Each structure stands twice: as C-alpha cells, then as structure tokens.
Amino acid sequence: MNHAQLIALGRSLRVAGEHGQRLDDSATAPNTAEIRQDLERALALLEDAVTTAKPTTRCPEHPTGPVDPDAADLCLLCETRRRSGQRTTRPYSADMDDEAPPERVQSRHRIRADQPQPKKRWIPEMWNGQAWQVCGTPRTSEQEAEQYLGQLRQSPDAASAYRLVYAFTDHQVLRVWGTPTVTPRQPPEL
Structure with a gap:
C-alpha cells in the first residue's frame, strides 16, 4: 500500500x-x-x-522498481538517470501527433533553454585565517575587481591575503596578494 x-x-x-x-x-x-x-x-x-504490489521505492514513477539504498527516493532507475545526467522524455498523449511537440505553456519559471549562457566573472576573495571567503560581489571586469581588492588591501583592517578568482565554467585562481597563514584553533574555554 x-x-x-x-x-x-x-x-x-x-x-x-x-x-x-x-x-x-x-x-x-x-x-x-x-x-x-x-x-x-x-x-x-x-x-x-x-x-496492488507493495512499493519498494518512494518513487512515484517506479514504485515497485529496483532499489538503490543510496538514492533519496530509493529508486535505482531514477538514480541511474540522475547520475548520467539524462532527462526523461514525456510521452505525448494519444490525441497528439507523434512528431508534433507539446505546446509550450507560459510560466513564471524559466526552462533550461531560456537560461543565459555562463558569464565571465572575477570573484574577489580574502583569507579569514582558516579558509578563503568571498569579499564583495563578483565583478564582470577584471580591472574593477583588482581596484576593489586594492582598496581593501589599503584599509586599516585588511586581511592577511587576498586573491582574485576567474570563474567561467570552472574556477581558476589568477592572482594572490599576501600569504595566507593558518591560525591554530583555540580550545574552548570551560
């Protein structure tokens, strides 16, 4: 059930x-x-x-399908599809032509084809003593990002190190100012 x-x-x-x-x-x-x-x-x-047979998965599409204990919905078929990056194609209804795609419905949510292409961004980051963290908003201009980091380095409460990360489809570190030093963690006081 x-x-x-x-x-x-x-x-x-x-x-x-x-x-x-x-x-x-x-x-x-x-x-x-x-x-x-x-x-x-x-x-x-x-x-x-x-x-009806007892469902073995929490998947509405394959309730009695094979089980993958690592999947969120326990469905091996859906998890395999998710891992390979494939999407299911929705079957057309019986009254539609086989070659005619379904009519698009306006939605307030975009579909993937409407998404813009990835943009080049320069992300300023600072060393907080334990890890790199974003400081400021990502910039579309490299010169603007370097000017921003220059202002931060000149401020009285400057971090020990800054870096500029170039992001397009993956992240790539372009420049690093200073040397990041790891501060040892203090044991909590009792």
Whole structure:
C-alpha cells in the first residue's frame, strides 16, 4: 500500500465514521444510500490497496522498481538517470501527433533553454585565517575587481591575503596578494 492509497483510504474511512457519529447524534432518518456509497468506496480503496504490489521505492514513477539504498527516493532507475545526467522524455498523449511537440505553456519559471549562457566573472576573495571567503560581489571586469581588492588591501583592517578568482565554467585562481597563514584553533574555554 503506497502513501497515496493510505491517504485516500483514511479519508474514506473518516467519512464513514462521520456517518456513524451522525447516526448516534440525530434522531432524523439516515440517508442510507449515501452511507452505502461511502462504505463501498472505502471497500474498493481497501481492495485496490490489498491487491496492488507493495512499493519498494518512494518513487512515484517506479514504485515497485529496483532499489538503490543510496538514492533519496530509493529508486535505482531514477538514480541511474540522475547520475548520467539524462532527462526523461514525456510521452505525448494519444490525441497528439507523434512528431508534433507539446505546446509550450507560459510560466513564471524559466526552462533550461531560456537560461543565459555562463558569464565571465572575477570573484574577489580574502583569507579569514582558516579558509578563503568571498569579499564583495563578483565583478564582470577584471580591472574593477583588482581596484576593489586594492582598496581593501589599503584599509586599516585588511586581511592577511587576498586573491582574485576567474570563474567561467570552472574556477581558476589568477592572482594572490599576501600569504595566507593558518591560525591554530583555540580550545574552548570551560
């Protein structure tokens, strides 16, 4: 019995229980046809839950598929697809032509094809004593980023080291000013 079946069965049983409370509370004649329909619906849901195979994964697409214990949804098929970077193609409905793609629906969310190409950025970073951290916003101009780091180096509370990281599709360190020194961690005082 999967989660959706449990929810639907629980709702139908609660409706049947409400009929039982109404029979106890009121002296009016009960609507037996409605009670019968609700009980038949609950029995049909129970029968459906008992006859279907027990799901082995939490995947709505492959509830009885092979199990991958490392996957978030336990589905080996979906996890293999995620690892290889493939996307599933949605099957077209029966009334559509095989060659016609589905009509695009306007959305406030962009789709991947609408995303802009990656931009070149220069990221100023400073050494905080234990790791490099971003200081300031990424710049689109290398000269602007170097001027910004020059201002930071001249300030009274300058860090021990700064660096400029070039980011396009991957990160690459271009220049480093100063020497980063690792400060030993102090034991917590008790």
